[in-house]
Amino acid sequence: MTPILSVRDLSIDYRTRRGPVHAVRDVSFDIAKGETVAVIGESGSGKTTLAISLIRLSPRSAKIVKGQILYTGASGTTDIRTLPEDELRAFRWSECAMVFQAALNSFNPVINIWEQFVDTARAHGMKDPKIVHARAEELLDLVRLDPKRVLRAYPHELSGGTKQRVLIALSLLLKPQLIILDEPTTALDILTQRSIIDLLAQLKTALGFSMIFISHDLSIAAELADRMITMYAGIVVERAAVTDLFYRPRHPYSVGLLRAVPRVSGVIGAVASIPGSPPDLIRLPPGCTYVPRCPLAVAACSEREPDLVPVDTPDHDARCIRWRTVAEQVGTAEVAVVEKIVV
Amino acid sequence: MTIVRPQAIERPLIELDQVSRTFKVPDGTITAVDSLSLAIGSSEAICIVGESGCGKTTTGRMLAGILRPTSGRLRYEGQDVWAKKGHELSAFRRAVQLVHQDPYASLNPTRTVFQTLAAPIYRHKKAKGGRDATNRVRHLLEVVGLAPPDDFLVKYPHQLSGGQRQRVAIARALTVDPRVIVADEAVSMVDVSIRISLLNLLLGLRSEMGVSIVLITHDLAVARYFAREGRIGVMYLGRMVELAHSEALVSDPAHPYSAALIAAIPEADPRITRSKDRVELRTAEVPSLLALPAGCAFHPRCPLAEPGLCDVDVPALLPLPGTAGREVACHVAIRERQPAAELLA
Amino acid sequence: MTATALPRSRDSALPRPVQAAIEFLRLLSRRPSGLIGFIGIIFFLVLAFIAPIFVPNQELADVNSIYQTPSLQHFLGTDNSGRDVLNQIVQGGREIIGVALVTAFLTTLIATTLGAVSAIVGGKVDAVLVAVADIVLTIPYLIVLIVISALARPTNFLALALVLSLLGWAGLMRQVRAQVLTLKERDYVEAARSLDLGLFHVVFREILPNMRSYIVIHFVLAMTGAIYAQVALIVLGLVPFSGKNWALMLYFANTQGAFYFRDAFWYVFSPIFAIILLQLSLVLFVNALEDIFNPRLRSS
Numbered sequence: 001m002t003p004i005l006s007v008r009d010l011s012i013d014y015r016t017r018r019g020p021v022h023a024v025r026d027v028s029f030d031i032a033k034g035e036t037v038a039v040i041g042e043s044g045s046g047k048t049t050l051a052i053s054l055i056r057l058s059p060r061s062a063k064i065v066k067g068q069i070l071y072t073g074a075s076g077t078t079d080i081r082t083l084p085e086d087e088l089r090a091f092r093w094s095e096c097a098m099v100f101q102a103a104l105n106s107f108n109p110v111i112n113i114w115e116q117f118v119d120t121a122r123a124h125g126m127k128d129p130k131i132v133h134a135r136a137e138e139l140l141d142l143v144r145l146d147p148k149r150v151l152r153a154y155p156h157e158l159s160g161g162t163k164q165r166v167l168i169a170l171s172l173l174l175k176p177q178l179i180i181l182d183e184p185t186t187a188l189d190i191l192t193q194r195s196i197i198d199l200l201a202q203l204k205t206a207l208g209f210s211m212i213f214i215s216h217d218l219s220i221a222a223e224l225a226d227r228m229i230t231m232y233a234g235i236v237v238e239r240a241a242v243t244d245l246f247y248r249p250r251h252p253y254s255v256g257l258l259r260a261v262p263r264v265s266g267v268i269g270a271v272a273s274i275p276g277s278p279p280d281l282i283r284l285p286p287g288c289t290y291v292p293r294c295p296l297a298v299a300a301c302s303e304r305e306p307d308l309v310p311v312d313t314p315d316h317d318a319r320c321i322r323w324r325t326v327a328e329q330v331g332t333a334e335v336a337v338v339e340k341i342v343v
Numbered sequence: 344m345t346i347v348r349p350q351a352i353e354r355p356l357i358e359l360d361q362v363s364r365t366f367k368v369p370d371g372t373i374t375a376v377d378s379l380s381l382a383i384g385s386s387e388a389i390c391i392v393g394e395s396g397c398g399k400t401t402t403g404r405m406l407a408g409i410l411r412p413t414s415g416r417l418r419y420e421g422q423d424v425w426a427k428k429g430h431e432l433s434a435f436r437r438a439v440q441l442v443h444q445d446p447y448a449s450l451n452p453t454r455t456v457f458q459t460l461a462a463p464i465y466r467h468k469k470a471k472g473g474r475d476a477t478n479r480v481r482h483l484l485e486v487v488g489l490a491p492p493d494d495f496l497v498k499y500p501h502q503l504s505g506g507q508r509q510r511v512a513i514a515r516a517l518t519v520d521p522r523v524i525v526a527d528e529a530v531s532m533v534d535v536s537i538r539i540s541l542l543n544l545l546l547g548l549r550s551e552m553g554v555s556i557v558l559i560t561h562d563l564a565v566a567r568y569f570a571r572e573g574r575i576g577v578m579y580l581g582r583m584v585e586l587a588h589s590e591a592l593v594s595d596p597a598h599p600y601s602a603a604l605i606a607a608i609p610e611a612d613p614r615i616t617r618s619k620d621r622v623e624l625r626t627a628e629v630p631s632l633l634a635l636p637a638g639c640a641f642h643p644r645c646p647l648a649e650p651g652l653c654d655v656d657v658p659a660l661l662p663l664p665g666t667a668g669r670e671v672a673c674h675v676a677i678r679e680r681q682p683a684a685e686l687l688a
Numbered sequence: 689m690t691a692t693a694l695p696r697s698r699d700s701a702l703p704r705p706v707q708a709a710i711e712f713l714r715l716l717s718r719r720p721s722g723l724i725g726f727i728g729i730i731f732f733l734v735l736a737f738i739a740p741i742f743v744p745n746q747e748l749a750d751v752n753s754i755y756q757t758p759s760l761q762h763f764l765g766t767d768n769s770g771r772d773v774l775n776q777i778v779q780g781g782r783e784i785i786g787v788a789l790v791t792a793f794l795t796t797l798i799a800t801t802l803g804a805v806s807a808i809v810g811g812k813v814d815a816v817l818v819a820v821a822d823i824v825l826t827i828p829y830l831i832v833l834i835v836i837s838a839l840a841r842p843t844n845f846l847a848l849a850l851v852l853s854l855l856g857w858a859g860l861m862r863q864v865r866a867q868v869l870t871l872k873e874r875d876y877v878e879a880a881r882s883l884d885l886g887l888f889h890v891v892f893r894e895i896l897p898n899m900r901s902y903i904v905i906h907f908v909l910a911m912t913g914a915i916y917a918q919v920a921l922i923v924l925g926l927v928p929f930s931g932k933n934w935a936l937m938l939y940f941a942n943t944q945g946a947f948y949f950r951d952a953f954w955y956v957f958s959p960i961f962a963i964i965l966l967q968l969s970l971v972l973f974v975n976a977l978e979d980i981f982n983p984r985l986r987s988s
Contacts, residue, residue, distance in 0.1 A: 042534045043505075144627075159629070160395075185609070189394035189561065194607035195627060216535050219609035222616045243613050260536040261611040262568035264593055265619075271568060273540035277504045336612050409882060433884045441882060443875040451876040453897040459876075462893065463883045512879070519883055 002072045003030035004178055004210050005054070005096075010067030012049050012058070021281045023049040023062070025234045028308075031178070036204065036211040038221035038242070040257070041231035044278040047214040050231070051180050054212070055092050056080065071095065073177060093124045096178040097171035102163035103187040107155035113166055114151040120170055139169040142206075143199060161192035165199065172207070181213035185220050197223050218261050222246060227315075230254045233279050233289040236308060240316035247334050250311040250318035250326050252294045258337040269338030288320070296322050354421070355382035356555060357406060357439065357523055362415030364401050373632040375401040377581040378415070380660065385522065387555045388546060390570040390589070392563055392604075393578035396632060402578070403525045403559045407441040408432075437467070440516035444528035446508035450500040456484075456511055457496040463518040483514040488544055506537045513544065523555045524548065530565060542569045563608055567593050574668075577601045580632065580640040583660055587669040597663050597671040597682035599645050622646065622687055639674065647675045647686060715980045722976020728969025732962075736781025745932075746775045758954055765954035767937075768944040773958050779932040780959065784918055785966070787845045787852075791914035794853035795860065796907045802857070803864025804891055807872060818865070824858035833917060837926040848927060852914050860906050867902060871895045901981030908974045912967050919963060934959035 012024040024046040031037050041047040052058050054069055069080040073095050083091060100106040107116060114136065121132040140147040143165040155163060164184060171179055184200070185193040201224060204211060213220065221228050221242060228246075229239040230253060238251040249255050256274040263269075276293040285291065287302035294301070300321060308317045312327055320326065329341055364376040376398040383389055383406075391399045404410040405417060408424060417424045419435050427435060443449040450459060460480045463469075470476035477496075484492035487510040500508055509529060516524055526545060530538040542565065548554045558569050566575050570589040577585040577598065585598040596602040603622040610616040624644040630636050636643050642653040658672040664680045676683050716723050758765050764773035806817040836851055871877060872895065880894050896903075921927045922935035923942065937959040946952040 042536060190563065190604050191394065191607050191624075191627075193609060194621075197609055217609075218535075218611035219616060222611055222613040223609045246611070246613050257536055258611065260539055262539065262564040263610050263612060263615070264564045264567055264605055264608050265610055265615050266612065268568060268571060271539055273538065273543075274536040275540070277506070278534075334614065336615075407882065409878065436882050437884055441879070443879070445875060449875040449879065451880075451894055451898070453900070454893070462880075462885055462889065466883075466885050466889070515879060515883070 001032060002077070004033045004035075004072055005031040005212075006068075006070040006072070007054070008068040008070065010050070010053070010069065011065045012046075012053055013063050013065050014049075015061045015063065016282070019282045022284060023234050023281060024053070027067070027231075027234075027236050029229055029236065029239055031210050031212060033177075034204075034208050034210055035226045036213075036224050038225035038228045039212060039214040039231060040216065040218060040221055040228060041214075042216050042257075042278065044233065044281065045231040046234035047231050048182060051182055051212065051214045052098075054080065054180060055096050055098055056083075056088060057098070071178075089124070093120070093171075093176065094174040095176055096180065097174070097176040099164075099167045099171045099179060099181040099184060101183045101186060102160055102167055106167060107163065109155055112152060112154050113158075116166075117151070117170065117173070120173060124174055126173070135173060136169075139172055140166070142172070142203065143169045144195075145169070159192075160188050161195060164188065164192075164196055168196075168199070168203070172203070175207075176209060178210045178212070181211065183215050183217075184213055185217060186215065193220075200224060218246075218257065230257065233284070234281060235289070235305075235319065237290070237320070238316075238318045239308075240313070240318075243334070244313050244316050247336065248313055248316075248327070248332050249330060249337065250316065250323040251320045252296050252322075252326060253290050254318075255326060255330060255337060255341070256293070259341065263336070263338070266336065267339060269336065270341050271338055296320075296325055298322070354384075355418075356385040356387075356420065358382040358418045359402070359405065359412075360416040360418060362402075362405060362412040362417065364398075364405060364410060365413050368633070371633045374581050374635065375632065376405070376412075378657075379578075379581075379583050381576065381583065381586070383523070383555055383557065385555055386549055386553045388549050388558070388570055388573040389556070390558045390560065390566040390573070390575045391578060392560055392566045392575060394561060394604075394629075396580065396629070397578040398581040399559045399561075399578050400527055403441065403527045403557060406523070406557060407439050407525045408436050409441065437519040438521055439523040439525065440519065440521040442509070442512050442516055442524060442526045442529045445532055446505040446512065447500075447532075449512045450508055450515075452500050455497050455499055456480075456503075459511065460484075460515055460518055463515070467519055469518065469520075479518075483517055484511075486517065486548075487511070487514045488540070489514070505533045506541065509533055509541055510544070513548075517548070517552075521554060523557065525557045525559065527559045528561070529558070531560065531562065538565065539568070545569070563593070563604060564610075577604070580630065580635060582640060582657075582672060584641070584672045585670065586660060587671075591666075591669060595682045596684045597666075597669055597676050598641075598673050599647050599676075599683040599687065600641050602682075602684045602687055603644075639672075647673075647683060649675060712980060716976055719976040719979060721972045722979070725969045725972025725974075725976065728965060729973055732781060732785065732966045732969065735778060736785045739778045740782060743775060743778050745779055746772050757951055764958045765951075767955045768940070768946060768952070773937075773955050776932060776937055777934065777958055777962055780934045780937060781962070783845055783931050783933045784915060784935060784963075787849045787918055788911040788914040790846060790849035791852040791856070792907045792910035794849060795856045795910045795914075796903060798853060798857040799860035799906075800864050800896070800903060803861040804868050804896070806861070807865045807868035808887070808891060814865075818862070821858040821861050824855065825862075827855065829855055830917075830920065833921060834924070834926055837921055841927075845931075848918070848921075849914070852917055856910065856913060860910070863902075863906075864899070867899050868895055871898055901978055904981070905974050905977050908970050908977070912970050915963065915967060934962050 008028050010024060010027045013020040014023050027050060039047045039050065049062065053064060064081055070077050071080050080091065117136045118129065118132055126132055136151060137147040140150055145162060145165055150166065185196055188196065197220065225242045228242045230237050232253045238245060238249065238254045245254060246258065249258060259270060259272050260274055262271050274293055279289050285302065287304055288306055291297045291301050306319050306321050308319045310316065311318050311323050330337055331340060333340060359379055359381045362376060362379050363374065366373045366375055379402060391402060393399045401410060405412055411425055419438065424435050457480055460483060461476050464476050464479055470479050481492040484495055489495045489507060489510050530541050533541060545556045549556050560566050567589050573589065574586060575589045575592050576583050577600065579600050585592065585601050587597065592601060593605060596605055603624055606619055606622040623646060625646060626644050630640065630643065638654040638656055639658050642648040645653065652674050658674050660670045660672040661677055663669045663671050663676060671677065673683060679686060716726055754766065754768055754770050762772045762774065764777065767773055802817055806814045832855060877890060877894050880890050919935040922933060923938050925939060941947065941956045946956050
């Protein structure tokens with residue numbers, strides 16, 4: 001089955017005074033129909049740049065220097081990167097929609113929610129207000145909100161969780177096949193996070209769309225993702241099925257990240273931070289960018305950037321020449337890394 | 344592992360005694376904190392957790408002497424803080440320091456790290472002359488893990504990462520030799536991969552220098568890690584609903600709200616998180632602070648709520664019978680002499 | 689390693705003031721218009737304050753050379769009495785720029801002090817100061833200026849500067865107050881207070897340095913305002929100055945009817961150009977100041 005989205009060797013640079021910032025480098029991954037992929041990384045990893053480039057919402061200072069974004073819909077496969085403006089507008093929202101972070105001023109503050117729906121619908125060809133109203137009510141019901149109360153309200157009158165649900169509802173307006181979510185649970189309270197995660201799981205089952213979400217929060221990947229990609233300094237360092245990545249990581253950064261996140265259940269385990277800070281994305285070192293922070297780095301690591309190679313479990317790639325050493329440390333048991341690492 | 348038992352705090356270093364704090368807003372009055380009592384000893388690591396609007400930040404700021412309680416007493420070393428004046432009040436202010444949440448706002452952008460750290464050193468005569476001051480600044484930078492210190496002295500805040508800025512903020516708090524540090528969501532805006540190291544730094548200050556640390560956070564996982572040798576207090580809509588040793592709270596929560604939180608937290612472990620038992624709450628609506636429910640503020644959502652009991656009297660924070668060092672504010676749990684987690688199972 | 693009071697910047701062995709000056713010019717050159725403005729200001733300062741030391745005042749009246757067009761002898765021609773125009777330009781900058789500098793200094797001082805005090809002390813003091821500022825703001829500036837000048841007849845330029853600044857402080861005061869009210873709530877100010885660093889430190893080391901660019905920019909703009917105010921007053925003949933002044937040249941040009949003589953073009957327009965070019969330099973420079981004060985743009 002052709003994947004619904006296939007990203008190939010995507011590289012994106014930002015133009016700055018000090019030189020081009022290589023925010024995303026040679027990123028490749030596939031999303032199958034109905035699959036949920038989590039792109040996990042911290043600040044400076046390039047995950048947000050990657051996500052907004054998928055529907056070409058990047059700022060003008062960002063330039064896709066190479067690569068393809070192949071979307072396969074009902075009408076065949078197209079490269080989003082080369083799509084002309086009018087077809088791009090048709091693609092956006094009806095094939096692929098984006099859910100932004102509710103906490104970050106994603107609403108127009110001077111119009112109410114009904115008008116946001118109307119604006120969005122009109123921008124994508126739905127002009128009849130009766131149809132839009134019916135659809136808005138249907139969608140708000142779907143996300144468990146009271147349409148009568150919410151449609152009349154202004155964004156500042158709604159709580160963070162409610163706003164996030166409205167953004168999810170808005171994204172579903174034209175029944176897209178692919179939804180991109182940017183940090184959907186960040187800055188939300190625990191109980192609200194839980195309700196949004198449960199909602200996304202239900203919608204996924206009911207409507208069958210594919211999802212990409214980008215986050216620094218490993219737990220949302222653990223909850224919802226089928227496959228997971230970890231990014232560091234603009235490149236993919238590991239991609240695997242979610243259980244493989246959590247229990248059998250093969251890249252030192254993935255291991256480091258998993259060890260750095262404490263849990264509430266289970267034993268505390270060998271929790272530890274990753275020393276150092278993310279690299280300067282303008283002047284990249286010749287070899288692997290993780291070397292300054294990597295406990296397993298050897299001389300060969302600094303010679304050239306490693307390729308993404310398959311490792312011992314199926315459909316699992318890691319960008320590390322010492323992945324076998326990582327495999328020895330972490331093993332294959334279906335147990336959290338903090339409980340079994342022997343470093 | 345040393346377990347700090349609340350009853351053992353006979354001489355608390357700092358304590359809030361039936362403290363309340365209200366704010367006037369255009370629509371009425373908000374009770375951000377209601378009749379809260381909390382005693383903290385020296386060399387203690389304690390965590391206050393809760394969701395937004397629960398009053399934890401207000402509590403932290405009252406502990407640090409930045410906000411004055413509208414009723415109740417704040418006591419430091421047994422004495423009423425707000426009855427103090429002049430240099431006694433300043434001495435208290437210096438003894439309890441606050442570390443802010445936002446590393447991008449906590450340092451003056453026009454001053455170098457050296458200037459920021461040297462100002463309190465000079466002001467409070469903690470050094471004799473320029474050379475001694477620089478050495479003291481260097482020492483503090485090393486204590487907070489910014490080495491080599493000379494690399495950081497002439498840097499401006501915008502040249503540092505979020506984690507480094509928080510370390511400078513902690514160093515700044517240490518310049519006046521505090522006895523208590525209140526860290527208000529101090530790791531929430533910092534990269535995930537370095538949170539643990541900051542928490543370890545704070546815990547190190549406690550074990551090496553005897554400073555009590557009060558960590559305020561909404562992240563229960565962070566709370567559990569930080570307070571693993573201490574207590575966690577859970578707040579809901581302005582009240583402390585549970586206060587217990589962290590492992591006891593996490594494994595067997597006594598209050599239904601704590602149980603709901605722990606059951607709801609998404610965990611960084613697929614097997615655990617996809618098989619967690621939920622605690623179903625009766626409604627998802629959170630009451631507004633302007634119109635708190637009568638009786639127990641949690642009763643409209645609580646699966647154990649009993650009409651006639653929970654919607655009438657506000658439950659007091661009482662020791663849970665049959666346990667050591669656990670306090671809970673729940674009529675049903677106290678009456679049944681069992682933690683809510685077991686009643687819900 | 690011996691510890692000195694503050695380690696030198698590791699990049700260079702130059703003393704700090706020289707480093708700061710180089711940094712200033714480097715940032716300025718990022719904005720060519722700002723650099724042009726800066727050069728213009730230096731030019732006029734030299735012209736007004738240094739050139740007169742070398743170029744003596746020429747009072748010779750030569751009736752035979754009225755309104756002459758520019759020549760090697762008289763670069764900008766002559767006026768109605770045959771006096772050299774260029775000489776008058778050289779001599780006439782001192783007063784107008786001097787008054788502008790003093791006015792800007794006084795205005796900024798009054799506005800910053802009152803604004804900061806008002807914001808920090810709050811309460812009744814704040815209410816009173818804001819009310820006073822509001823009253824001053826509603827006064828029609830030019831008309832009151834004219835009335836006061838007509839009544840008080842300031843003869844020396846310091847008095848004029850004082851009058852101008854007493855009328856012009858209110859706008860900046862309210863803005864300073866608003867800025868300080870905001871900055872007062874910043875986390876680092878709160879930290880400074882809980883570290884007990886004292887009111888002086890909080891105001892002068894924490895709050896005002898974050899308003900540096902604001903204050904300097906308003907200083908320069910206050911200068912432009914003061915220059916225009918002087919021109920208005922002098923050309924209308926309200927201020928009985930006897931010295932040399934570009935605006936005075938215009939006054940005489942007006943009263944002597946020079947506007948009707950084509951040959952008097954240079955006499956009339958030299959002071960106008962001088963004033964306009966000075967104002968332009970000030971404004972262009974102000975545009976670049978924002979960059980200079982932003983610590984993020986300094987080299988790391």
